[in-house]
Amino acid sequence: MDTGFLCNPEKEIGMKFFTLLMFSSAAMAQAPQSVDAKLAALDAAVKSAQSAGDNAWMLTSAALVLLMTGPGLALFYGGLVRRKNVLGTMMQSFILMAVITVLWAIVGYSLVFAEGSPFLGDLRYAFLRGVGIAPNPDYAATIPQQTYMVYQLMFAIITPALISGAFAERMKFSAMLLFTVLWALIVYFPMAHMVWGKGGLLNAALGGKIPTFDFAGGTVVHITSGVSALVCALYLGKRLGYPHEPMKPHSVVLSVIGACLLWFGWFGFNAGSALGASGLATSAFVATHFGAAAAALGWTFVEWIRSGKPSVLGAISGCVAGLVAITPASGFVQPFPALLIGFMAGVICYFMVTLVKHRFGYDDSLDAFGVHGAGGTVGAILTGVFATNLINDGFKDSAGKVMALGWVDGNGAQVVNQLIGSAIAWVLAIVGTLVILKICDALVGLRIDKDAEIQGMDVSLHGEEGYFFET
Amino acid sequence: MDTGFLCNPEKEIGMKFFTLLMFSSAAMAQAPQSVDAKLAALDAAVKSAQSAGDNAWMLTSAALVLLMTGPGLALFYGGLVRRKNVLGTMMQSFILMAVITVLWAIVGYSLVFAEGSPFLGDLRYAFLRGVGIAPNPDYAATIPQQTYMVYQLMFAIITPALISGAFAERMKFSAMLLFTVLWALIVYFPMAHMVWGKGGLLNAALGGKIPTFDFAGGTVVHITSGVSALVCALYLGKRLGYPHEPMKPHSVVLSVIGACLLWFGWFGFNAGSALGASGLATSAFVATHFGAAAAALGWTFVEWIRSGKPSVLGAISGCVAGLVAITPASGFVQPFPALLIGFMAGVICYFMVTLVKHRFGYDDSLDAFGVHGAGGTVGAILTGVFATNLINDGFKDSAGKVMALGWVDGNGAQVVNQLIGSAIAWVLAIVGTLVILKICDALVGLRIDKDAEIQGMDVSLHGEEGYFFET
Amino acid sequence: MDTGFLCNPEKEIGMKFFTLLMFSSAAMAQAPQSVDAKLAALDAAVKSAQSAGDNAWMLTSAALVLLMTGPGLALFYGGLVRRKNVLGTMMQSFILMAVITVLWAIVGYSLVFAEGSPFLGDLRYAFLRGVGIAPNPDYAATIPQQTYMVYQLMFAIITPALISGAFAERMKFSAMLLFTVLWALIVYFPMAHMVWGKGGLLNAALGGKIPTFDFAGGTVVHITSGVSALVCALYLGKRLGYPHEPMKPHSVVLSVIGACLLWFGWFGFNAGSALGASGLATSAFVATHFGAAAAALGWTFVEWIRSGKPSVLGAISGCVAGLVAITPASGFVQPFPALLIGFMAGVICYFMVTLVKHRFGYDDSLDAFGVHGAGGTVGAILTGVFATNLINDGFKDSAGKVMALGWVDGNGAQVVNQLIGSAIAWVLAIVGTLVILKICDALVGLRIDKDAEIQGMDVSLHGEEGYFFET
């Protein structure tokens, strides 16, 4: 009933308006009608209006987050590989837009957002049972639950796609599909439930034991995918010829387009996580943009100093690192701390992909771990430092008093929670991914054979070429 | 007057707010003011707020639909042709963004949306006379009529652009321009009026004789363009060397970008067709995404089984087929039927472009018919099967009782109406296109000459090359 | 307090809703509660709803304007240069997304929008002090001031990026960074303050001495950047081999993508300048689209006639010229005058880049002056001709009577103001840019050396190649 205002009048085109009209012209004309009736009509109308504004932003945000995977990530990664693997790499992002969608509809949404154990949701929402137009006030009281469902789906799509940067240019397509489905079930859904699901272990808003702040997915999205990426890189081993051969990007041009679309889409990812077109959405939007900007500068300057030339690849990698790091913090921090978080992420990730990676010699081909694993962890921890109720006063104690959030609010303990949350994400990612890789290896085998790798995934796996310029 | 609330206060930046402020602070302070005055003020304010939310979504949607044509379709088609024709092909989409806009402003909008005969609107809105900020309650009561006008314009742009996939690589630019203008006048405007125009023959909401459900353009957009494409392919004949030479895409990379942008823009196309940020928009958004996902999987799997390798071209063609098929159904069906519709479209269109096309030997160069004609017809019919008032309760009988929509609601007869609607679209497209082609052929000639075709459209028609990498 | 409704309830996810619920269900149930209390609750709720709708559109618009710079402009310019300079050129746009952001946060926003002299704002908003979620009613009373801040930031990013088209393929990266920062401080911030800042000399809404109409930046963005571009082209001199060698675009394909994204993003640029999802936003949206369309046709037809072939480069350059010219007029003119303005801009800019440029022999490499300088001036002047209070009735005289705006309203004098405003922009741009170039030349030197220019910016400045197709 609470939500009737959303279901009925909204359904028919124009219908809604006549409803209001009826009510309100009523509110003018028909003398007899009682003031309370008029107030009730206005009350319904104002809820409809609030929902329109919030839903407009959330549908836009959902579309933006999908855009991050395709073409955003597909281009960013596709440009970084060698020409012979461009399509196979783009496909690893694109196909997840399809696969995860079906998985999400069947069990994913339920396992994440249904109430259940602190570790996983139950199956009440399986096959989207009961997930309709009526809002789910636990999560977002002013938008249809289906808007929330499809918005969260887009997160479930991009997270496994991020991992593909680590096993690029050498994994079987069949193995990649199997891996992804299992990874979503075993790593992503549980982690997302713990942080965002009602009653989840780490849920800061809905009764988690260890309240952890993760506004848009630092632990859930970036630590899980980045750390799993490292495990994949180690398990699969290096590409033939790595590191002796340079294996430089075949088209940084494509990667620049991809990075820009990621930046653009990330506004939906972070500001959308306010779940409405509110002032909080604005704060998250600003923090996101500032974090990306400062990180691009951080990476560029340190690279300029250390290697003599500021590369375009560095600038775009930097902005992505900043976007990653600001993700958990975006709904909690002020603009200048956002600049700081971004800058630190840019510098740290630069060293991760230039020094650390070479020191340890793993082939994290497109730096999924160096950027998402490292950046995500940095962001998760710094969120505990800079989170402030000046930006997000939504957390109240029993007495209804606004709570101190991060260290800057005087709640240093939060940093510990952030560390615990990050640690859980690390452990889950490492253990889960290892198990899954063993399974896939046993069932279908992970790596394409030597000849196929030399020939390239495009021809050997998909029977195509990315570019055919002869005729 | 109804719309005064939209015209005046909204016009000045900030102005609106002061109005509300005046009214409402009034509502607080000035004791003397009557409760009814306060209610009136709130009533105006709430309408303004409702309109802001809906208009925000509709302006976003209009932009998204334009994005589908350029760069979306331009890239999807541009990548599928040979290198020497990439610019000429992109131009066929781009120039329509300009040509159709002018035609729409002069007569198009009026011919489609003005009341008139069941087959065509009259000229009351010619030159956009009387098409202002005030809403047109017949179509969308909460947004400016100009928003509705420009949103619908974007549909009129992409529809003829879709046809260009059939005569790619061989049509004169002048002929293509003439063809398009005539096609919009003779095929698109009448069909759109019949289905969406007030009093149109097939209009399900505004008094059509044969109520047909077409939420976002299965018959109007995809059947008309797809079937016309087939006629063009047959009339123009094959490209030199077809089918002996492969003529494979010069850059599937571009096509992947294009397909992703189509998917992204299609949210505006379908969810925007709710004409507001309502729960119906959410349902359409979800159906759209589910249809695309399932179709990409359907095409991929059947291709994988039949030809041994899942191509990236197949996956993206599949998602487009699904988007086409779900278009008429998007505002009427639940999520799982949407998956089913998409999956069927993916499989059927796969066979259309691999078996049927080769069996009959026509050169539907970029498969405009195989995807849009076939997918559109499948979608139009299945809409009659799966349409349900659980999703769209906007259709009421005289008694105000919500009507059964499709077969699943027990109204099997609707499938017949859908067949009739589709048949009308087929006939109109075939006859209209034939006539237009004859005219263009007589006036300017349709095909570029042999040497120009060998040299490519880019150099011969536009004096350019798509790529110049030498210096 | 006025804005409390924005700060508090909106902050927590869902929180807002409970507030309303509390109030309103109150409004129903609790008999004792007074009608005035209920009205107050509704009043707060309706403001929240209005803000949601407007903020949804403005956040979307801010993202769209960023998209114009990256990847929009980066692609448009990147495609026009030779292969060896593609990354260096894209970098000149991309890095500004980072640099200007930091500058804006520190002083930019304050210098432009703080009250101060008629020529520059003071530092009250430095470091975004006091720029929070509460709206700033002087500028936009229904959205958080931070939304306004970040939206305007996107304008400050793209404006200097436009200039890079003039010194393409030959400027040092360090010089370009220094130039940009100084240019923002010395040219853009003052000009933007004069036209849009409270108390600015030319501000038509907030008490300027010489009211000039510039809805979205004809003088502020396009004249300043375009004229500065000319100065740069003249000061730096020609590229080696110009005009003897053709130096044609290495990928018009990239430029087409860029142009389409510019068109798409421009809806945020112009319609977003209504600062809400109002009817005015709709008018601006329509005018923008019409202007772009007519200009693409104008350029195409005159080129077709004069050089025998309609180039794709011409069509996309035309649409950009139209978008530039309609920018200052978009919130003031009706649809058909918008078509006229666009068409004129398309034709005039065609002659600027084909005849005038060659006549005078300057190397405005990517026609930043020919399109933005010329188009911006044409648009600024024609705004004075076609501005009408039928579209924008926000300007009232002391008596509250809606004022005549442009010549078509009978206020011919406005054309003079537009000329003065444009002249000021020209002078400021010329003098400011000259000074800045001298400084940069002295400090770091402007041009890369001959060998670097022959080798290309990508390798010599950034140590990368745009395309590496060998492996």
Added chain:
Amino acid sequence: MKKIEAIIQPFKMEPVKEALKAIGIDGMTLTEVRGHGRQKGHKEVYRGQEYNVDLLPKMKIELVVSDARLEEVLRTLTTAARTGKIGDGKIFVYDVAEAIRIRNDDRGEAAL
């Protein structure tokens, strides 16, 4: 052994390949080149400036054959590649001092 170097119109590549297959000539190496000769190129206009593109795309086919098959191959090539229009291209023939098959060090005609 002789090396035949034929510069032909790109769109003639398929027919030429077929013709050579038909007479049992498998081994060949192709290179995309651009050529300049009697055939005048096409005019391009960029920003109103017109200039002539006089380097046209051509395909270079290299094949090494035994002296015995030389004339036969030349005949096949010319017939298959000819349109009769300017721009058809040229064939140049060179002596080959030695041929080696990398795979197994076969030398001379055995390597072809």
Added chain:
Amino acid sequence: MKKIEAIIQPFKMEPVKEALKAIGIDGMTLTEVRGHGRQKGHKEVYRGQEYNVDLLPKMKIELVVSDARLEEVLRTLTTAARTGKIGDGKIFVYDVAEAIRIRNDDRGEAAL
């Protein structure tokens, strides 16, 4: 002087370059070519139609050496480029009538 023209598998380019460096051969010119021979290409399917791609990417290495070093270079090349599988490619040797270093007009072997 002799010109050595080797058509090899692209992925063998690095090792070959190294091997040549090792014996002090610096000067060489490389061209991306596509080759046709015994090695059958791969099958591609486009819109359900299957066809064979029989032109495979190869790398052509050209180097001009003094007659004295010819055999040594040939040996180095074959060993470095060999996988033993069909498709390894061929080496052709030609006489060179003259060599000139543009920079300073050096002629003959001095120009190499």
Added chain:
Amino acid sequence: MKKIEAIIQPFKMEPVKEALKAIGIDGMTLTEVRGHGRQKGHKEVYRGQEYNVDLLPKMKIELVVSDARLEEVLRTLTTAARTGKIGDGKIFVYDVAEAIRIRNDDRGEAAL
């Protein structure tokens, strides 16, 4: 007849073409190649790893001329292509056994 094969700096292509036109040499075939020689390439850094790009873009010009014109053409080429810096490139000359104009089967010098 002789075949002249000149490997030059890409940015010297225009002047060379002009110079050849000037002495009435029209026919030529160009190929984009990458060269390796005395000229050391540039350093590239990718993900912090620095490596040397020692294959530099060069333009290969092939033209077949009558023995009579050989020296004149060589002189023209060297002067037009010279910068005097390392990397200017090389010219190699080969004997041509036969030349054929595909269009009309002209043979020998008549075919040039």
